[in-house]
Amino acid sequence: MEVAVHSPKEIIARRVALEIRPGMLVNLGIGLPSMVANHIPHDAGVFFQAENGVIGLGARPPEGMEDPNLTDAGGGFVTAVPGAASIDSAMSFGLIRGGHLDMTVLGGLQVDARGHLANWMVPGHMVPGMGGAMDLVAGAKRVIVAMVHSARGEAKIVPECTLPLTAARRVSLIVTEMAVIEPTADGLVLRERGPGVSVEEIRAATAAELIVPAEPPEMTLA
Amino acid sequence: MEVAVHSPKEIIARRVALEIRPGMLVNLGIGLPSMVANHIPHDAGVFFQAENGVIGLGARPPEGMEDPNLTDAGGGFVTAVPGAASIDSAMSFGLIRGGHLDMTVLGGLQVDARGHLANWMVPGHMVPGMGGAMDLVAGAKRVIVAMVHSARGEAKIVPECTLPLTAARRVSLIVTEMAVIEPTADGLVLRERGPGVSVEEIRAATAAELIVPAEPPEMTLA
Amino acid sequence: MKKAIRPEQAAEMIPDGAVVMIGGFMGVGTPERLIDALVARGVRGLTVIANDAALPGKGIGKLVSAHAIAKAIMSHIGLNPEFQKQMIAGEVEVELVPQGTLVERIRAGGVGLGGVLTATGLGTPVAEGKRVVEVGGESYLLETPLKAEFALIRAYQADYAGNLCYSLTAHNFNPVMALAGATVIAEPEVIVPIGVIPPDSVKTPGVLVHHLLARAA
Amino acid sequence: MKKAIRPEQAAEMIPDGAVVMIGGFMGVGTPERLIDALVARGVRGLTVIANDAALPGKGIGKLVSAHAIAKAIMSHIGLNPEFQKQMIAGEVEVELVPQGTLVERIRAGGVGLGGVLTATGLGTPVAEGKRVVEVGGESYLLETPLKAEFALIRAYQADYAGNLCYSLTAHNFNPVMALAGATVIAEPEVIVPIGVIPPDSVKTPGVLVHHLLARAA
Numbered sequence: 084m085e086v087a088v089h090s091p092k093e094i095i096a097r098r099v100a101l102e103i104r105p106g107m108l109v110n111l112g113i114g115l116p117s118m119v120a121n122h123i124p125h126d127a128g129v130f131f132q133a134e135n136g137v138i139g140l141g142a143r144p145p146e147g148m149e150d151p152n153l154t155d156a157g158g159g160f161v162t163a164v165p166g167a168a169s170i171d172s173a174m175s176f177g178l179i180r181g182g183h184l185d186m187t188v189l190g191g192l193q194v195d196a197r198g199h200l201a202n203w204m205v206p207g208h209m210v211p212g213m214g215g216a217m218d219l220v221a222g223a224k225r226v227i228v229a230m231v232h233s234a235r236g237e238a239k240i241v242p243e244c245t246l247p248l249t250a251a252r253r254v255s256l257i258v259t260e261m262a263v264i265e266p267t268a269d270g271l272v273l274r275e276r277g278p279g280v281s282v283e284e285i286r287a288a289t290a291a292e293l294i295v296p297a298e299p300p301e302m303t304l305a
Numbered sequence: 306m307e308v309a310v311h312s313p314k315e316i317i318a319r320r321v322a323l324e325i326r327p328g329m330l331v332n333l334g335i336g337l338p339s340m341v342a343n344h345i346p347h348d349a350g351v352f353f354q355a356e357n358g359v360i361g362l363g364a365r366p367p368e369g370m371e372d373p374n375l376t377d378a379g380g381g382f383v384t385a386v387p388g389a390a391s392i393d394s395a396m397s398f399g400l401i402r403g404g405h406l407d408m409t410v411l412g413g414l415q416v417d418a419r420g421h422l423a424n425w426m427v428p429g430h431m432v433p434g435m436g437g438a439m440d441l442v443a444g445a446k447r448v449i450v451a452m453v454h455s456a457r458g459e460a461k462i463v464p465e466c467t468l469p470l471t472a473a474r475r476v477s478l479i480v481t482e483m484a485v486i487e488p489t490a491d492g493l494v495l496r497e498r499g500p501g502v503s504v505e506e507i508r509a510a511t512a513a514e515l516i517v518p519a520e521p522p523e524m525t526l527a
Numbered sequence: 528m529k530k531a532i533r534p535e536q537a538a539e540m541i542p543d544g545a546v547v548m549i550g551g552f553m554g555v556g557t558p559e560r561l562i563d564a565l566v567a568r569g570v571r572g573l574t575v576i577a578n579d580a581a582l583p584g585k586g587i588g589k590l591v592s593a594h595a596i597a598k599a600i601m602s603h604i605g606l607n608p609e610f611q612k613q614m615i616a617g618e619v620e621v622e623l624v625p626q627g628t629l630v631e632r633i634r635a636g637g638v639g640l641g642g643v644l645t646a647t648g649l650g651t652p653v654a655e656g657k658r659v660v661e662v663g664g665e666s667y668l669l670e671t672p673l674k675a676e677f678a679l680i681r682a683y684q685a686d687y688a689g690n691l692c693y694s695l696t697a698h699n700f701n702p703v704m705a706l707a708g709a710t711v712i713a714e715p716e717v718i719v720p721i722g723v724i725p726p727d728s729v730k731t732p733g734v735l736v737h738h739l740l741a742r743a744a
Numbered sequence: 745m746k747k748a749i750r751p752e753q754a755a756e757m758i759p760d761g762a763v764v765m766i767g768g769f770m771g772v773g774t775p776e777r778l779i780d781a782l783v784a785r786g787v788r789g790l791t792v793i794a795n796d797a798a799l800p801g802k803g804i805g806k807l808v809s810a811h812a813i814a815k816a817i818m819s820h821i822g823l824n825p826e827f828q829k830q831m832i833a834g835e836v837e838v839e840l841v842p843q844g845t846l847v848e849r850i851r852a853g854g855v856g857l858g859g860v861l862t863a864t865g866l867g868t869p870v871a872e873g874k875r876v877v878e879v880g881g882e883s884y885l886l887e888t889p890l891k892a893e894f895a896l897i898r899a900y901q902a903d904y905a906g907n908l909c910y911s912l913t914a915h916n917f918n919p920v921m922a923l924a925g926a927t928v929i930a931e932p933e934v935i936v937p938i939g940v941i942p943p944d945s946v947k948t949p950g951v952l953v954h955h956l957l958a959r960a961a
Binding site for chain 2: 606
């Protein structure tokens with residue numbers, strides 16, 4: 084059997100895609116999280132929400148068929164699938180805050196042992212604003228953090244976030260190219276190992292303490 | 306000159322009609338207040354709101370042309386004028402509470418010396434519910450109470466309401482067949498007399514104290 | 528994709544004693560066939576959140592006549608003398624809520640707000656037992672969210688993705704209730720294939736709707 | 745009936761230092777011609793309430809480049825490096841508000857609510873200095889209403905009664921801002937005669953709109 088070699092981001096996107104079930108309403112953040120959509124079958128009945136105002140986000144249109152009034156939250160041109168609905172920001176965040184969004188996939192700067200996420204600012208360095216991130220983390224039914232395991236050799240999974248939090252709520256799952264980790268009331272539980280990654284390597288790259296069950300399996304990918 | 310003889314309700318409706326200016330958004334209550342619409346020129350650019358969901362309420366449709374999905378707040382069939390808009394209850398009361406409604410005309414059971422209105426229940430006797438009345442009185446820019454001056458010989462303009470209030474807010478104007486009275490911070494000011502009615506007759510029919518300027522004029526009617 | 532169901536199937540989902548929001552204003556925009564099916568299955572003990580009790584023989588009035596309602600949260604019940612009698616007899620408990628407050632409480636439940644502040648009801652019996660909060664020197668009542676196990680709503684047009692459009696004064700409480708029911712059952716006048724309703728015409732996105740009622744035979 | 749005005753006439757109404765809401769999300773659904781006219785007249789010291797600061801050269805980004813903004817209440821400014829620089833230099837004061845909270849604060853201002861309770865921002869810097877209110881055993885932040893002297897909004901279609909429709913993701917903050925400006929100026933892509941837009945297609949009733957911008961020549 085030939086084994087495909089994926090980039091770290093590709094591994095993350097493919098693993099996150101397996102969390103998505105038919106019929107779900109899903110919001111994908113800008114960047115890495117948006118790559119998840121490439122790995123969902125078109126007939127899965129999954130609706131993607133762009134928080135700027137569409138349910139039923141479709142692929143990028145062919146050149147010359149763009150509509151300046153139809154973009155995703157990153158400002159890129161998109162299409163609308165059959166059955167799509169336009170919504171204003173009050174409805175969009177009503178769906179998010181009201182628990183109607185089945186899943187949000189966001190990037191992260193840090194996640195800590197309590198499962199708290201920091202992903203919207205680095206004081207004194209980068210203050211872009213939280214956009215919709217705080218509502219998404221506070222309101223979505225499941226919050227999945229999709230991020231590379233470490234940044235420039237520094238652990239991003241830490242005992243306690245040093246950056247300002249995005250929400251006080253515990254996220255549902257952390258997916259990196261090295262591991263799938265579930266924050267629980269007892270702490271961070273290692274659920275799966277990345278392709279060819281050992282428990283020791285994961286521990287070494289993780290600053291927070293990990294609860295490691297006997298023989299965590301290697302992750303499967305979409 | 307021939308003088309038209311109007312019923313008390315007709316006098317009230319015709320006098321209230323003069324309060325309505327071109328371009329206003331107006332909500333008329335069920336019953337007597339709804340008669341006011343008959344005295345507004347069609348070209349005045351006045352939009353009537355029915356709080357059940359239409360801006361631009363039109364006249365009753367010809368028989369056989371009713372739409373079961375287009376009624377006024379009393380449940381009667383109506384039409385929509387050109388430029389009408391359908392709205393849901395959140396928008397309808399958003400307009401009312403948010404101060405976008407220029408005027409509401411409501412019936413009254415009692416109004417007192419502070420200008421407080423009671424019009425939604427008689428304890429132990431009639432508990433229909435407040436419907437939209439509390440929002441209308443709390444939110445409209447101008448609140449006009451249109452009612453006959455007395456009920457079965459009992460004064461309805463009283464020192465202090467004995468019935469439960471509709472709002473703590475002072476209403477803008479009271480129009481009866483006998484008088485136009487403006488509630489102010491100082492008390493109830495008699496602004497106009499009804500057709501052929503004397504100040505003494507008004508005082509006799511009013512339980513609350515009235516501030517009477519020198520020679521209040523007789524009301525004009527639309 | 529939502530496969531349309533028959534009214535009896537919908538009625539079987541709703542147990543006795545359920546908390547149910549029902550759209551409509553004096554029966555206009557009320558899901559009549561859902562109500563007929565509930566009456567037919569003999570439902571009992573409902574808590575009904577709705578604008579009003581309609582008239583005998585119409586909309587929610589049919590549930591009243593069938594003695595199916597134990598508790599009502601409504602803004603107006605005055606045009607249904609049967610309901611007045613049941614209330615006076617202590618057969619039904621009634622919480623009267625100003626109409627604008629009622630719709631905001633339902634919306635708050637639907638969009639995940641912990642409550643809203645409104646001046647409506649201040650200085651009236653509606654204020655009794657409620658918290659008063661000052662903002663910017665003004666006083667407001669704190670009104671809390673309403674949610675329901677089921678929202679039974681009436682729509683004009685649906686597609687099989689569950690997207691809904693409404694007609695004229697039959698909008699009323701329906702779009703807001705579609706946000707606040709754990710299970711949302713919609714009774715549209717017509718159902719069209721997916722892709723027929725333009726995205727800009729959708730007022731309730733299909734992701735909020737769990738079941739569609741099939742057209743009348 | 746609203747007679748359409750030219751962008752210069754609109755820009756003259758808006759004084760330096762005004763509090764202005766501007767629709768749009770990254771420039772999509774932003775009234776570009778109104779902004780161009782404001783920049784052309786050299787407006788200064790605006791307080792801008794909007795979702796974001798867009799990009800240099802686009803939408804609100806043009807006001808940023810023209811140094812027209814003294815204060816911003818926004819959810820995101822990260823894609824406009826000029827604005828970041830002005831903020832770091834202390835030239836502009838920025839209040840960052842979570843996007844869902846921002847739209848609810850504007851809606852609260854528009855529909856006359858004294859505030860709303862939301863869990864968004866709890867346990868984060870957003871909670872600093874805010875009242876925490878408990879409802880049903882859960883904690884919420886009390887978020888207060890936002891209003892503006894002017895709301896500058898972009899629409900897809902208008903009629904001369906001021907009724908507005910919006911297109912796809914160009915809805916965003918526009919319909920809510922139409923409720924919260926003391927003076928509402930709409931820039932539609934087209935204006936049609938009264939009676940052409942079906943009542944069910946209207947998303948902002950004309951009674952909320954004070955001025956319409958004439959089409960581009």
